[in-house]
Amino acid sequence: MSETPLENVVIIGSGPAGWSSAIYAARAQLNPVVYEGAITEENRMAGTLPLGQLALTSEVENFAGFPAGNLGGYLDSALPASRRGMMAPHGGEGVTGPELMELMRQQAVNFGTRVITDDIARVDFSQRPFRLFPSEGGELQAKCVIVATGASANWLGLESEHRFKNRGVSACAVCDGALPRFRNQELVVVGGGDSAVEEATYLTKFASRVHLIHRRDELRASKIMAQRAIDDPKVMIHFNATLEEVLGDDAKGVTGVRLGSTVAGGGETTLEVAGVFLAIGHTPNTAFLNGQLETNEKGYLVWKKHFRTNTSVEGVFAAGDVADDYYRQAISAAGTGCMAGLDAERFLAHG
Ligand SMILES: Cc1cc2nc3c(=O)[nH]c(=O)nc-3n(C[C@H](O)[C@H](O)[C@H](O)COP(=O)(O)OP(=O)(O)OC[C@H]3O[C@@H](n4cnc5c(N)ncnc54)[C@H](O)[C@@H]3O)c2cc1C
Numbered sequence: 001m002s003e004t005p006l007e008n009v010v011i012i013g014s015g016p017a018g019w020s021s022a023i024y025a026a027r028a029q030l031n032p033v034v035y036e037g038a039i040t041e042e043n044r045m046a047g048t049l050p051l052g053q054l055a056l057t058s059e060v061e062n063f064a065g066f067p068a069g070n071l072g073g074y075l076d077s078a079l080p081a082s083r084r085g086m087m088a089p090h091g092g093e094g095v096t097g098p099e100l101m102e103l104m105r106q107q108a109v110n111f112g113t114r115v116i117t118d119d120i121a122r123v124d125f126s127q128r129p130f131r132l133f134p135s136e137g138g139e140l141q142a143k144c145v146i147v148a149t150g151a152s153a154n155w156l157g158l159e160s161e162h163r164f165k166n167r168g169v170s171a172c173a174v175c176d177g178a179l180p181r182f183r184n185q186e187l188v189v190v191g192g193g194d195s196a197v198e199e200a201t202y203l204t205k206f207a208s209r210v211h212l213i214h215r216r217d218e219l220r221a222s223k224i225m226a227q228r229a230i231d232d233p234k235v236m237i238h239f240n241a242t243l244e245e246v247l248g249d250d251a252k253g254v255t256g257v258r259l260g261s262t263v264a265g266g267g268e269t270t271l272e273v274a275g276v277f278l279a280i281g282h283t284p285n286t287a288f289l290n291g292q293l294e295t296n297e298k299g300y301l302v303w304k305k306h307f308r309t310n311t312s313v314e315g316v317f318a319a320g321d322v323a324d325d326y327y328r329q330a331i332s333a334a335g336t337g338c339m340a341g342l343d344a345e346r347f348l349a350h351g
Pocket of ligand 1: 012013014015016017037038047048049050051052053054056057059060061062063118119120121148151152153170171172175285288319321322328330331333
């Protein structure tokens, strides 16, 4: 009978949080293993293929260290010619999400991280070492686990929404709102909660007008947030309205939306817009944990110590969007990944 392998640290997840924690754990000689997720149709549909959410996007303009624009003058004065090669994948062009993720993965591998392209389907944190069960079968044991499985944006599930993802349809205004395709254009935000209102007001920085589409007759957002949207001359709220179809073509991407009504006899409306932002919540990827770690009321993992990545089970740490219902950015995920890598190292050193 083959023995169950015992790992120092298993990292579950392959976004910025997973790879950053792997870089720290590998450099601390912990010989980490990353389960980066499985390449399955189910994961493709859920947006949880390996390399995380950034693999689903194009340009990433706000991850520090990857400037876009004309770098010629800067490079001439700041970097000797011998170092220019380092800029190759992104020099002058910024960086795309898939490139950034490949670079992070490679950096983790360079320091000795082992990568397994499979999901962790189930865990048992009731005993130490912890037991983990990959989708493809078998079992492994770990002295320490870092959960970095992210949170998936919720989508309406329209075929047209899927067709125009990254070509005018987005689930992140802070990430994509400043892109040239949205500047001085009319945009749509779908949702009625705090984050929808926040996204709508954020987008008014760039858009000529923002249409907030909400299926109820009043916003779910807190009173103060709702009032901010109502008072904003650039935000037009469409109550009792539903997004039925994203309109567009292959050349331009999104060119409009078709709205339905939740009110009898309300009819349909068409709006000419250049972008559609979904703000109908996120679902943290925690189902495989089967309730073994404490979550908040929204289902996100809870850090039990101030400014530490400790979860409710000693020796299990959480990093990135799976434990963050507030910032949800690549750089904050990478930052907490660093913290989890260091927390794991200290846990293993001191027990
Ligand atoms: C379209 C889009 C554009 C974005 N653009 C930007 C941007 O420009 N700038 C920015 O800062 N942020 C952006 N974001 C947000 C950013 O992508 C996230 O904040 C960041 O990726 C979170 O990183 P993470 O490591 O926590 O998890 P994720 O990136 O979500 O990665 C988690 C990954 O873990 C793996 N996984 C999940 N469950 C399991 C399991 N059971 N077993 C094994 N593996 C598993 C999956 O492969 C999953 O994709 C964007 C998000 C989206 C959706």
